[in-house]
Amino acid sequence: MRAITLLDGELNYDAHYPHADAAGRVEVHVLKAGICETDLQLTQGYMSFNGVLGHEFVGIAQSGRFAGRRVVGEINCACGHCSFCQRGVPRHCENRTVIGILNHDGAFADSLFVPEENLHPVPDYISTEHAVFTEPVAAACRILEQADINRDHHVVILGDGRLGNLCAQVISTTKADVLVVGKHDWKMQQLNAIGIQTTMLEDFQPAGAADFVVDCTGSPTGFPLSLQTVRPCGTVILKTTVAAEQPLHLAPVVINEVQVMGSRCGPFTPALQMIADKIVRVESLITAEYPLDQAIQAFRHAEQPDTLKVLLHVSDSV
Amino acid sequence: MRAITLLDGELNYDAHYPHADAAGRVEVHVLKAGICETDLQLTQGYMSFNGVLGHEFVGIAQSGRFAGRRVVGEINCACGHCSFCQRGVPRHCENRTVIGILNHDGAFADSLFVPEENLHPVPDYISTEHAVFTEPVAAACRILEQADINRDHHVVILGDGRLGNLCAQVISTTKADVLVVGKHDWKMQQLNAIGIQTTMLEDFQPAGAADFVVDCTGSPTGFPLSLQTVRPCGTVILKTTVAAEQPLHLAPVVINEVQVMGSRCGPFTPALQMIADKIVRVESLITAEYPLDQAIQAFRHAEQPDTLKVLLHVSDSV
Numbered sequence: 001m002r003a004i005t006l007l008d009g010e011l012n013y014d015a016h017y018p019h020a021d022a023a024g025r026v027e028v029h030v031l032k033a034g035i036c037e038t039d040l041q042l043t044q045g046y047m048s049f050n051g052v053l054g055h056e057f058v059g060i061a062q063s064g065r066f067a068g069r070r071v072v073g074e075i076n077c078a079c080g081h082c083s084f085c086q087r088g089v090p091r092h093c094e095n096r097t098v099i100g101i102l103n104h105d106g107a108f109a110d111s112l113f114v115p116e117e118n119l120h121p122v123p124d125y126i127s128t129e130h131a132v133f134t135e136p137v138a139a140a141c142r143i144l145e146q147a148d149i150n151r152d153h154h155v156v157i158l159g160d161g162r163l164g165n166l167c168a169q170v171i172s173t174t175k176a177d178v179l180v181v182g183k184h185d186w187k188m189q190q191l192n193a194i195g196i197q198t199t200m201l202e203d204f205q206p207a208g209a210a211d212f213v214v215d216c217t218g219s220p221t222g223f224p225l226s227l228q229t230v231r232p233c234g235t236v237i238l239k240t241t242v243a244a245e246q247p248l249h250l251a252p253v254v255i256n257e258v259q260v261m262g263s264r265c266g267p268f269t270p271a272l273q274m275i276a277d278k279i280v281r282v283e284s285l286i287t288a289e290y291p292l293d294q295a296i297q298a299f300r301h302a303e304q305p306d307t308l309k310v311l312l313h314v315s316d317s318v
Numbered sequence: 319m320r321a322i323t324l325l326d327g328e329l330n331y332d333a334h335y336p337h338a339d340a341a342g343r344v345e346v347h348v349l350k351a352g353i354c355e356t357d358l359q360l361t362q363g364y365m366s367f368n369g370v371l372g373h374e375f376v377g378i379a380q381s382g383r384f385a386g387r388r389v390v391g392e393i394n395c396a397c398g399h400c401s402f403c404q405r406g407v408p409r410h411c412e413n414r415t416v417i418g419i420l421n422h423d424g425a426f427a428d429s430l431f432v433p434e435e436n437l438h439p440v441p442d443y444i445s446t447e448h449a450v451f452t453e454p455v456a457a458a459c460r461i462l463e464q465a466d467i468n469r470d471h472h473v474v475i476l477g478d479g480r481l482g483n484l485c486a487q488v489i490s491t492t493k494a495d496v497l498v499v500g501k502h503d504w505k506m507q508q509l510n511a512i513g514i515q516t517t518m519l520e521d522f523q524p525a526g527a528a529d530f531v532v533d534c535t536g537s538p539t540g541f542p543l544s545l546q547t548v549r550p551c552g553t554v555i556l557k558t559t560v561a562a563e564q565p566l567h568l569a570p571v572v573i574n575e576v577q578v579m580g581s582r583c584g585p586f587t588p589a590l591q592m593i594a595d596k597i598v599r600v601e602s603l604i605t606a607e608y609p610l611d612q613a614i615q616a617f618r619h620a621e622q623p624d625t626l627k628v629l630l631h632v633s634d635s636v
Contacts, residue, residue: 046569084550092550092574146575223568232402232410241569248566250541251364251559253580256410257464260578262571 003052003109004295004312011043013296017052020105025113028059028071030314032289033107034132035302037163037218037240039100043299046241047101054312055100056135057107058128061119070122072134073114074268075099091265108295108312120268126276132311133282134271136163140170141274142266143237149212151175156229159216160187160198162285162309163239167214168196169280176212184306190284208232208256214239220246232256237263285309321370321427322613322630329361331614335370338423343431346377346389348632350607351425352450353620355481355536355558357418361617364559365419372630373418374453375425376446379437388440390452391432392586393417409583426613426630438586444594450629451600452589454481458488459592460584461555467530469493474547477534478505478516480603480627481557485532486514487598494530502624508602526550526574532557538564550574555581603627 003017034056042049055075061067077097078090085093099114100106122131140163149155153176157168160182168180168191180191180198188198206228213230215222218240226236236258253260274280287307290298292314302310321335352374360367373393379385395415396408403411417432418424440449458481467473471494475486478500486498486509498509498516506516524546531548533540536558544554554576571578592598607629608616620628 089551233407238568238572241572245565245567247563248568249563250556250566250580253578254556254559254582255580257580257582259580260571262568262573262575262577264572264575 001110002292003105004054004292005052006042007050009043009045011296011299013293015293017109019111020113022113024115026064026066026116026119027062027111028057028073028114028119029062029111030057030059030107030109031070031128031316032132032314033057033312034136035298035310035312036136037161040299040303041241042101049101051100051103052105052107052109052112053100054106054108054112055098056132057112058122058131059107059111062111064116064119066116066119066121070128070131071119072122072131072268072272073099073120074118074138074265075101075135076265077104077115077118108292110292110314120272122272123276126272129286129311130275130282131272133166133275133280133285133309134268135265136166137170137275137280137282138266138268138271139163139239139264140166140266141270142263143167143171143214143239144174145266146261146263147212147235147237149174149176153177153211154209155179155212155214156181156210157214157216158222158225158229159218159240160184160191161216161218164214164216165191165285165308166280166282167216167239169194170274171214172196173274173279187308193284194281210234212237216240218242220244223248227252227258230256230258233258235259235261237261239263286311289313319428320610321423322372322610323370324360325368327361327363329614329617331611335427337429338431340431342433344382344384344434344437345380345429346375346391346432346437347380347429348375348377348425348427349388349446349634350450350632351375351630352454353616353628353630354454355479358617358621359559360419367419369418369421370423370425370427370430371418372424372426372430373416374450375430376440376449377425377429380429382434382437384434384437384439388446388449389437390440390449390586390590391417391438392436392456392583393419393453394583395422395433395436426610428632438590440590441594444590447604447629448593448600449590451484451593451598451603451627452586453583454484455488455593455598455600456584456586456589457481457557457582458484458584459588460581461485461489461532461557462492463584464579464581465530465553465555467492467494471495471529472527473497473530473532474499474528475532475534476540476543476547477536477558478502478509479534479536482532482534483509483603483626484598485534485557487512488592489532490514491592491597505626511602512599528552530555534558536560538562541566545570545576548574548576551576553577553579555579557581604629607631
């Protein structure tokens with residue numbers, strides 16, 4: 001089958017990648033997939049991943065209770081036996097594979113294999129283009145599971161990229177006062193068009209007054225700016241990983257008793273619902289779509305600062 | 319009056335330091351004071367403090383409702399008007415002074431001036447030596463205000479110094495399973511003697527399984543080791559400030575969804591009670607006591623790794 005692989009840090013298009021063994025998992029024929037910041041970081045050596053990339057996808061399940069239906073899939077594949085699985089947090093299973101990220105071939109291919117319990121059917125009234133966003137919208141929804149944000153709170157989101165945009169939309173559902181700080185005029189205008197306040201980084205004066213700061217910058221400058229922006233006893237939510245070590249000053253965390261909270265994958269059910277209800281608007285996030293065999297170009301495009309989401313078209317719905 | 323001052327990074331004994339203006343505060347004649355890790359950091363340039371050092375003290379109030387009584391004093395002096403004061407968190411007052419740390423002459427002197435609302439009388443049955451520990455015990459008690467620790471939790475405390483010891487004792491009151499990781503055999507033995515488990519750093523295998531990790535190392539190595547020690551979705555409590563920037567890798571915070579919580583000053587009332595009830599044992603922490611005019615030597619002593627608490631004797635109770 002066709003697949004986009006990362007081997008020893010090199011991105012390849014392979015027209016004859018060997019079809020994997022199902023091993024009790026459901027084969028999913030991929031329709032569309034999305035390129036994520038994590039994919040770009042993986043190509044830079046993050047997680048030392050080797051294999052087929054891709055973890056944001058919509059496909060057709062080939063077997064099991066969703067056979068023949070469009071599905072999206074949660075990316076952490078749990079063992080079901082370890083202490084975290086038994087405690088009900090399978091996303092942190094100590095034996096997990098992670099689709100397209102850790103010991104699990106991903107979705108930038110004609111097909112992939114997913115445990116049935118990870119699959120969610122896509123309602124007919126959600127288009128495939130929109131459903132591709134389920135995984136990143138779920139990641140934004142994770143914040144609402146971790147932090148008790150409400151209409152009395154002032155929330156600053158650093159970063160106007162794909163994830164910053166989705167976090168702003170999801171957090172706005174709490175009626176909190178949300179401000180996105182970014183670098184790109186047109187990305188700001190898109191946010192303004194759906195009622196979200198923005199300010200350009202160059203005009204932003206961090207005042208140490210925000211109840212919550214969400215760092216979606218993917219940049220080493222994000223965390224220090226977060227600490228300048230958050231109020232004493234406030235919370236900084238780290239949404240993006242920075243692969244490299246960076247020089248940091250933790251004294252402000254202690255002095256101001258800040259909480260720093262890592263935030264990763266989230267729940268698919270509310271994410272699908274928000275997309276279905278158009279509470280989260282994803283259509284304007286799509287910058288471009290490439291066929292699978294032009295994925296290398298698609299990656300180059302996704303790396304540009306003037307893009308939001310770049311999709312891969314793998315096959316048409318049947 | 320006599321005072322130990324820090325001026326442009328230089329520690330001095332001044333026999334004729336000018337007596338400050340009370341300015342609505344209560345004069346406290348100092349009996350004893352304790353040298354803290356923060357004092358040592360201040361001499362290294364932390365906070366760029368200039369003035370009289372010292373924030374752990376017992377003295378005799380000279381006026382107000384505690385006139386003539388022994389008192390201890392909370393160190394954050396709040397304005398009473400700002401948003402944090404009005405929200406009930408005066409320790410984070412944006413206009414605060416901090417005794418011996420920020421724009422407020424401290425307790426390594428014959429007297430200091432403290433707002434009356436910061437003072438707590440010391441019950442007669444607590445000795446002055448023991449009451450000096452109220453401020454650091456309160457700092458340990460702060461953890462119990464911030465984190466819901468109970469008997470089902472495994473807590474690892476990194477650092478066997480003054481603060482690590484007190485945090486271990488205070489957290490043990492929750493019946494949690496507490497382990498202190500340290501470097502000094504005799505400090506460990508002291509902890510073992512009061513029923514607290516210990517392990518030498520060289521024998522410690524961080525297993526990513528602790529529910530809570532408290533970093534009391536005061537060292538740049540403490541935070542990375544904390545991240546190796548805490549379980550996914552666990553909490554790292556930062557109790558000591560590291561003045562310098564340090565190279566850090568925050569990706570594990572995101573991947574394992576760790577909460578990192580800064581923790582500073584705490585409540586005096588439960589601290590005094592724990593000392594009174596001998597739930598927290600402080601006597602074995604006293605390594606040495608120096609008269610005020612030998613404070614420079616006392617600082618040199620406190621800097622040695624083989625010390626716990628070094629006290630300054632300022633005057634005798636009258």
